[in-house]
Amino acid sequence: ALQIRETRALATFLLECFKDPFVMLNQRLHLDARIGIAAAKATERSPDKILSRAALALSSAMKDPPGSVRTFDAHDAAAAQEKVLLDGELRDALDEDHLFIQYMPIIDLTANTVSGFEALVRWDHPEMGLLTPALFIPMAEESGVITDVGDWVLTRALREFSQICASLPGEQYLAINISAEHLRRKDFEDRVLQHLAQSGLAENRLMLELTESLVIDDFAGSKTVMESLRQRGVRWSIDDFGTGFSALAYLSELPFDELKLDKRFVRALGDSSEIAIPQTLVKAVLSIAASHQARTVAEGIETAQQVEKLKELGCDLGQGYFFAAPMGHSDVADYVRRFNADA
Ligand code: C2E
Ligand code: MG
Ligand code: MG
Secondary structure, eight states: OHHHHHHHHHHHHHHHTSOOOOOEEEEEEOOOOOOOOOOOOOOOOOOHHHHHHHHHHHHTTTOOOOOOOOOOOTTTTHHHHHHHHHHHHHHHHHHTTOOEEEEEEEEETTEEEEEEEEEEEEEEEEEEEOOOHHHHHHHHHSSHHHHHHHHHHHHHHHHHHHHHHTSSSSSEEEEOOHHHHHHHHHHHHHHHHHHHHHHHHOOOGEEEEEEEHHEEEEEEHHHHHHHHHHHHHHHEEEEESSSSSHHHHHHTSOOOSEEOOOOOHHHHOOOOOOOOOHHHHHHHHHHHHHHOOOEEEEOOOOOOHHHHHHHHTTTEEEEEETTTOBBBBBHHHHHHHHHHOOE
């Protein structure tokens, strides 16, 4: 593990690299760099939280001259203030339309067709550039802004996707990630149904993704909402399956339609080194899904080898950079047409 002093030395070294111009296509490019550092104890289990703290440190470094380094300090009152600032910024981002959604195709591995798309939110930050959700969703969850972000994603994704549907060859579904706080809101179900009705998308084309740890935290509440929306045709997917130490006994009582196998398992497949353990785990997940009449989606597929292995093991669906990176809404219909033509 790196000590904070060593990390600072590393930061200084990295910043040195930006003193000289970079040469690209015969052009000399001068790039500015600033660094945000976050420290964590070895026992800290959430890399997302550490990353979002580093993003906060970076957001304050952005106010300093190029070459500045800032370290996040949770005990620092200023850090708390920055958190409020970033929350405020996130609210402004919603108002000013700095958030946008990208769509990642989900492929039917057997039929080799596009089954659906997962909506993934991004923040086009005026100073920091493109921020991935891992950098701001954990903070938004802590502060409660997540319900506004979640509502915005639901409305926007449903509207965009139903517009795309007119030119889609096929009945692809739309998957949307839902946060714990959002699901716990009393009016969550009403809002989903209301946004659905406004968009005109059929209920059975909406898939909501929950992570397993989220469901276990408020099991009874989650189960009620899941059952009730499912009666209306909305489907449920358990995201990042296999990473949250889920209690399988709980899981078996939930009405889910899909299990998403986390990319950590997929990464280990097709890697010639030691594939016995991940293979056994993948098989276990597939049989849990099968006993629920649920389908399995493998996340983070990056190689043809992984596709072959997953097909061999009987995994139904998959997504990952091997097929396509997340894309803007205007590219979705074209992607489906091209994919089907090539298949
Ligand atoms: P997730 O739902 O598990 O989404 C999959 C993440 O894996 C996405 O990252 C996607 O870009 C990435 N990914 C997919 N295929 C590959 C691959 O082949 N290789 C690699 N290295 N990565 C791949 P992204 O977009 O950064 O999203 C991260 C997480 O942020 C999501 O994980 C989800 O938990 C959360 N998130 C995204 N959008 C929303 C949202 O609208 N609401 C909520 N509550 N959370 C969201
Ligand atoms: Mg997801
Ligand atoms: Mg996932």
